[in-house]
Amino acid sequence: MAEEQLKKILLINGPNLNLLGTREPAIYGSTTLKDVEDSMYQQASKYNLKLSSFQSNHEGHIVDRIHSAYEEGIDAVIINPAAFTHTSVALRDALAGLDIPFVELHISNVHKREPFRHHSYLSDKAEGVIAGLGVFGYIAALEYWAWKFRGGAALP
Numbered sequence: 001m002a003e004e005q006l007k008k009i010l011l012i013n014g015p016n017l018n019l020l021g022t023r024e025p026a027i028y029g030s031t032t033l034k035d036v037e038d039s040m041y042q043q044a045s046k047y048n049l050k051l052s053s054f055q056s057n058h059e060g061h062i063v064d065r066i067h068s069a070y071e072e073g074i075d076a077v078i079i080n081p082a083a084f085t086h087t088s089v090a091l092r093d094a095l096a097g098l099d100i101p102f103v104e105l106h107i108s109n110v111h112k113r114e115p116f117r118h119h120s121y122l123s124d125k126a127e128g129v130i131a132g133l134g135v136f137g138y139i140a141a142l143e144y145w146a147w148k149f150r151g152g153a154a155l156p
C-alpha cells in the first residue's frame with residue numbers, strides 16, 4: 001500500500017498572541033503560545049501530519065506567509081487572526097486567493113464580547129470557525145483536519 005502521504009498543516013497566529021498566557025487570563029487563559037504550539041506538534045505527530053507554525057504582529061508578514069504556503073504545498077491552514085479578524089481585507093484576499101482551505105480559530109467567544117468583534121472579514125471564506133473553546137480550539141482544529149484527511153467519514 002502506498003505510504004500515506006504526509007499532509008502539511010500551517011498554523012498562523014496574529015497580533016499580540018505572542019503574549020498569550022501573560023495577560024487577561026480570564027479571557028485567553030494562562031497557557032502560552034509556545035505551550036499551545038508544543039501540544040499541537042505532539043498531536044500532529046500522532047496523525048502523521050507535518051505542522052508548521054508562524055506568529056506575527058504585522059499584517060503584511062502574515063500575508064507573505066500565506067503566499068509562501070502555496071509554494072510549500074501546505075494542505076490546510078489553522079489561523080487565529082486575532083485583531084486582524086475584524087479589520088483585514090488584505091488577509092481575506094490572501095486566504096481567499098490561496099485556494100487552500102482554512103479553519104478560523106478564536107480562543108474567546110467573540111460573539112459574547114464587544115460588538116466590533118462580532119464581524120469577521122474571513123469567516124465566510126473559512127471551511128469552519130471555532131470560537132470560545134479556549135486554547136482547546138487549536139487542538140479541535142487539528143483534530144478536524146486529521147479527520148478530514150482520513151476521509152471525514154466515520155466519527156473518531
Ligand SMILES: O=C(O)[C@]1(O)C=C(c2cccc(Sc3ccccc3)c2)[C@@H](O)[C@H](O)C1
Pocket residue numbers: 015016017018019020021022023024025028080081082083084085105106107108109110117
Ligand atoms: O479570541 C481570540 O482568539 C481572538 O482572535 C484574539 C484576540 C486577541 C486580542 C488581543 C490580544 C490577544 S492575545 C493576548 C491576551 C492578553 C494579553 C496579551 C495578548 C488576542 C482578539 O483580537 C480577537 O477579537 C479574538
